[in-house]
Amino acid sequence: MTKDSSTPMVTVHEVARVAGVSAATVSRFLNGTARVSEDKRRAIEGVIERLNYKPNVLARNLKTGSSRTVGVLTQSLVSGYFADALAGVDDALQGTGYAPLIVSGHWHADEEAERIELLIARRVDGLVILSGNLKDAQILKLSQRVPIVAFGRRLEGTRAYGFCLDNYRGACDAVEHLLAHGHRDIAFITGPSDHADALARLAGYRDTLARHGILEQPQLVLPADFDESSGLAAVERLLASGQRFSAIFAANDLSAYGARLALYRRDIRVPDDVSVVGFDDLHSSMYTTPPLTTVRQPLFDVGRCLGRAILAMIGGEKMAREMPELSLVVRESVRRVA
Amino acid sequence: MTKDSSTPMVTVHEVARVAGVSAATVSRFLNGTARVSEDKRRAIEGVIERLNYKPNVLARNLKTGSSRTVGVLTQSLVSGYFADALAGVDDALQGTGYAPLIVSGHWHADEEAERIELLIARRVDGLVILSGNLKDAQILKLSQRVPIVAFGRRLEGTRAYGFCLDNYRGACDAVEHLLAHGHRDIAFITGPSDHADALARLAGYRDTLARHGILEQPQLVLPADFDESSGLAAVERLLASGQRFSAIFAANDLSAYGARLALYRRDIRVPDDVSVVGFDDLHSSMYTTPPLTTVRQPLFDVGRCLGRAILAMIGGEKMAREMPELSLVVRESVRRVA
DNA sequence: TTGAAAGCGCTACCAG
DNA sequence: CTGGTAGCGCTTTCAA
Numbered sequence: 001m002t003k004d005s006s007t008p009m010v011t012v013h014e015v016a017r018v019a020g021v022s023a024a025t026v027s028r029f030l031n032g033t034a035r036v037s038e039d040k041r042r043a044i045e046g047v048i049e050r051l052n053y054k055p056n057v058l059a060r061n062l063k064t065g066s067s068r069t070v071g072v073l074t075q076s077l078v079s080g081y082f083a084d085a086l087a088g089v090d091d092a093l094q095g096t097g098y099a100p101l102i103v104s105g106h107w108h109a110d111e112e113a114e115r116i117e118l119l120i121a122r123r124v125d126g127l128v129i130l131s132g133n134l135k136d137a138q139i140l141k142l143s144q145r146v147p148i149v150a151f152g153r154r155l156e157g158t159r160a161y162g163f164c165l166d167n168y169r170g171a172c173d174a175v176e177h178l179l180a181h182g183h184r185d186i187a188f189i190t191g192p193s194d195h196a197d198a199l200a201r202l203a204g205y206r207d208t209l210a211r212h213g214i215l216e217q218p219q220l221v222l223p224a225d226f227d228e229s230s231g232l233a234a235v236e237r238l239l240a241s242g243q244r245f246s247a248i249f250a251a252n253d254l255s256a257y258g259a260r261l262a263l264y265r266r267d268i269r270v271p272d273d274v275s276v277v278g279f280d281d282l283h284s285s286m287y288t289t290p291p292l293t294t295v296r297q298p299l300f301d302v303g304r305c306l307g308r309a310i311l312a313m314i315g316g317e318k319m320a321r322e323m324p325e326l327s328l329v330v331r332e333s334v335r336r337v338a
Numbered sequence: 339m340t341k342d343s344s345t346p347m348v349t350v351h352e353v354a355r356v357a358g359v360s361a362a363t364v365s366r367f368l369n370g371t372a373r374v375s376e377d378k379r380r381a382i383e384g385v386i387e388r389l390n391y392k393p394n395v396l397a398r399n400l401k402t403g404s405s406r407t408v409g410v411l412t413q414s415l416v417s418g419y420f421a422d423a424l425a426g427v428d429d430a431l432q433g434t435g436y437a438p439l440i441v442s443g444h445w446h447a448d449e450e451a452e453r454i455e456l457l458i459a460r461r462v463d464g465l466v467i468l469s470g471n472l473k474d475a476q477i478l479k480l481s482q483r484v485p486i487v488a489f490g491r492r493l494e495g496t497r498a499y500g501f502c503l504d505n506y507r508g509a510c511d512a513v514e515h516l517l518a519h520g521h522r523d524i525a526f527i528t529g530p531s532d533h534a535d536a537l538a539r540l541a542g543y544r545d546t547l548a549r550h551g552i553l554e555q556p557q558l559v560l561p562a563d564f565d566e567s568s569g570l571a572a573v574e575r576l577l578a579s580g581q582r583f584s585a586i587f588a589a590n591d592l593s594a595y596g597a598r599l600a601l602y603r604r605d606i607r608v609p610d611d612v613s614v615v616g617f618d619d620l621h622s623s624m625y626t627t628p629p630l631t632t633v634r635q636p637l638f639d640v641g642r643c644l645g646r647a648i649l650a651m652i653g654g655e656k657m658a659r660e661m662p663e664l665s666l667v668v669r670e671s672v673r674r675v676a
Numbered sequence: 677t678t679g680a681a682a683g684c685g686c687t688a689c690c691a692g
Numbered sequence: 693c694t695g696g697t698a699g700c701g702c703t704t705t706c707a708a
Contacts, residue, residue: 011701022679027703037677057460058405059701062396062684077425078621080418087415090442099460102440104428122395122437228625257625264627283416284622287566287595289602349685360695365687373693397685400700 010051019047030055061123070126070310071119071146072102073112080282081252081299085130085151088303096311098125109133120146126310129162133194136162147313149306152197161309163323165302167197167279170295170326171204174249174277177293177328179212182337183247183275187220189234189259191251198226201251201279219243224255231258239266246274246337253278253285253294260288260333271335281329290332298324348389357385368393399461408464408648409457409484410440411450418620419590419637423468423489426641434649436463447471458484464648467500471532474500485651487644490535499647501661503640505535508633508664509542512587512615515631515666517550520675521585521613525558527572527597529589536564539589539617557581562593569596577604584612584675591616591623591632598626598671609673619667628670636662 012030016023021040028034029044036044047053061067072089074082086102093100101124105112112132119127124146129139131152139148143160155162178186188205191198202221209216219241222234231250238245239262250256256278263274270276270290278285278294285292301324312319350368354361359378366372367382374382385391399405410427412420424440431438439462443450450470457465462484467477469490477486481498493500516524526543529536540559547554557579560572569588576583577600588594594616601608608614608628616623616632623630639662650657 009701012703013701016679023702024679024681024704025677028678031703033703035677040678054459056400056701058396058400058403059684060703062394062400062686062700063702063704065396065684067396077428078418078421080416083416083418083421087442090415099439099441099456101437103437104425118437121392228622232625257622261625261627261629284566284595287570287599289599289627291599347685350687351685354695361686362688362695362697363693366694369687371688375693378694394685397700398687400684400702401686401688403700 010053011056012053015044015047015051015053018051019043065123066125067123068098069101069122069124070098070128070307070314071116071122071124072100072128072130073116073119073132074102074104074130075107075132077102077104080284081280081297082130084283084299085303085306088300088305089128089307090303091300092304092307092311098311098314100128100307105132107131107133109135109138113138116142126314128306128310130306131197147310149309149313149319151302151306159313161313161319161321163321164197164200165297165323165326167200167326168204168207170279170297170328171201171249172208173326173328174279174295175205175208177330178247178249178275178277178334179208179214181247181275181334184214185217185220185243185245186247186249187222187235187238187243187245189222189224189231189248189250189255191224191226191255193223195226198251205249217243220245224251224258226252227254228258228261231255232262233258235259235262239268247276247334248274249277249279251279253280253282253292256285256292256294257288260292271333275334275337277334286331288333293331293333294329296327296329298326348391349394350391353382353385353389353391356389357381403461404463405461406436407439407460407462408436408466408645408652409454409460409462410438410466410468411454411457411470412440412442412468413445413470415440415442418622419618419635420468422621422637423641423644426638426643427466427645428641429638430642430645430649436649436652438466438645443470445469445471447473447476451476454480464652466644466648468644469535485648487648487651487657489640489644497651499651499657499659501659502535502538503635503661503664505538505664506542506545508617508635508666509539509587510546511664511666512617512633513543513546515668516585516587516613516615516672517546517552519585519613519672522552523555523558523581523583523585525560525573525576525581525583525586527560527562527569527586527588527593529562529564529593531561533564536589543587555581558583562589562596564590565592566596566599569593570600571596573597573600577606585614585672586612587615587617589617591618591620591630594623594630594632595626598630609671613672613675615672624669626671631669631671632667634665634667636664 012023103115127148129150147159150162153162224230224234281294281296309319350361354364441453465486467488485497488500491500562568562572619632619634647657
């Protein structure tokens with residue numbers, strides 16, 4: 001262990017000695033753990049200032065058994081979707097003394113479990129889990145070791161809580177919007193079939209059509225993977241099939257982008273020839289051409305709720321359970337048809 | 339300090355006692371600090387397994403004075419630009435025992451300085467700084483306390499190193515490309531005037547025109563701020579001015595998106611009526627309509643270089659100084675004109 | 677309100 | 693190759 005000569009490494013004891021008090025008193029002053037008389041308080045303050053004393057977080061961590069850190073499991077650092085939620089968590093933690101420790105699981109259960117172990121090994125005080133492929137049971141088990149708040153799964157335990165937004169409802173709104181604009185032949189670009197949100201959106205699509213007495217056309221349901229390239233491929237297949245359709249509802253914005261490009265390549269105009277609706281409302285959807293009508297997921301707010309919730313759990317307080325809602329944001333990618 | 343009853347908190351001493359060796363030996367085994375005889379080694383392994391012993395990182399951190407953590411200062415969590423670099427840093431750190439501690443400075447020098455202090459207080463072993471508004475001198479000063487690797491500024495010190503990509507050259511390439519396609523009236527959407535990269539790109543634009551004997555038209559240089567809305571506004575102003583132009587070179591992809599939307603709103607086709615070139619090559623640029631021709635910044639690789647570099651510095655090794663290069667990626671937003 | 681002292685769990689020095 | 697031991701810098705009883 002090299003002692004940094006430029007940093008004299010001043011300790012509580014040093015401060016205490018110079019201020020003519022005990023280390024305990026300095027500690028009490030620092031943490032507000034107990035009353036400290038006015039004169040000593042002032043003396044300590046002065047010495048801290050003069051010596052430029054900074055408490056050693058590492059020592060405090062060892063003593064208190066906490067790292068003042070919350071682990072955040074995301075699936076991808078480069079996804080606009082997760083990035084928003086991350087920013088929300090970060091925002092909630094700001095100024096609380098807690099810092100987020102972010103790891104990425106890449107939608108792979110094993111990797112997620114491994115990263116979480118790393119987080120626990122680092123003694124995070126709480127865990128925020130953003131989607132992923134872990135089983136609810138695994139998370140419940142994990143929550144015996146550390147409090148957990150999750151997004152993208154419904155969960156209820158003493159030290160675990162998880163919630164979803166109403167994806168089904170969001171999808172219904174999107175399809176209703178298309179229907180209200182006269183569309184009947186609506187294609188749906190699905191998400192991964194093992195993804196709960198994707199499934200809920202598919203169900204919303206199906207049920208809404210059914211509710212309106214519209215027979216589902218299986219050829220209009222196009223498998224894809226929540227990304228641009230699969231959205232593009234899906235629509236290319238659709239176009240090749242010769243199926244009639246006047247609108248596309250994509251299970252997320254990324255696949256809507258891909259769909260839009262496939263249309264563009266065939267000189268099919270949006271919304272003049274085909275209407276498109278997405279899901280998520282990524283930042284960029286406001287600036288696509290045309291700006292995309294989509295179901296907004298308020299992910300920053302979600303992240304903030306998660307951050308606040310895990311803080312509450314760590315502090316042993318009751319956490320707020322209100323969560324933000326989905327909402328359709330109407331832009332310019334849908335046109336009324338006869 | 340609450341003792342978690344579900345976790346009996348087994349220590350080195352416990353392991354040592356059960357294995358019939360000393361704590362020191364267990365520690366040596368754990369860290370490979372010294373040879374441990376085969377029999378003791380096996381005994382220890384068994385006990386660790388049986389007791390499910392996990393070393394307490396917090397104690398190790400205190401003892402070694404290191405948190406095995408590298409601080410990463412980014413400017414925005416939600417920017418695709420920074421996200422890529424972050425992912426690169428994360429990738430470089432993977433499996434090294436170091437974890438990134440990510441904070442965001444939001445392009446505000448004060449906030450950046452504050453976050454960095456927090457990072458140092460948490461005893462990060464190194465710092466990666468992604469752009470920002472801190473002065474080089476401040477960073478050099480900081481580097482006395484912790485080794486630093488920075489991106490977006492040229493820096494050279496014993497414990498600090500910073501590098502830029504050749505933005506000037508990238509801009510030259512972009513303009514050359516436009517010129518080669520017959521464009522002469524090329525508008526330029528600038529970035530923030532206090533941003534070095536933005537300035538370098540502007541200089542590249544200017545010099546390339548000059549080199550080709552083209553007089554710069556000041557009305558074609560449009561101030562903007564590296565985001566969609568200012569790019570949009572810039573082109574709206576340009577359009578309103580009635581200035582002739584056949585191409586737009588945007589200082590970054592985001593402003594190119596905004597420009598593209600402004601054009602769309604006026605029914606000006608890209609690339610048929612106006613060609614557009616961006617800078618950065620965000621993921622989404624592959625799926626805009628049309629896909630955007632742009633100067634690629636290999637940010638993931640940059641991040642990886644940064645990660646490796648800071649690790650090398652921390653380890654006292656010599657760091658590699660080769661950095662990735664910019665390159666023009668030609669897609670579909672530029673058309674040849676007469 | 678204050679101080680002395682006992683560790684938190686680990687690593688590393690020093691003997692052997 | 694191994695064990696004893698002395699802390700890392702802090703917080704927190706316990707007693708005064």
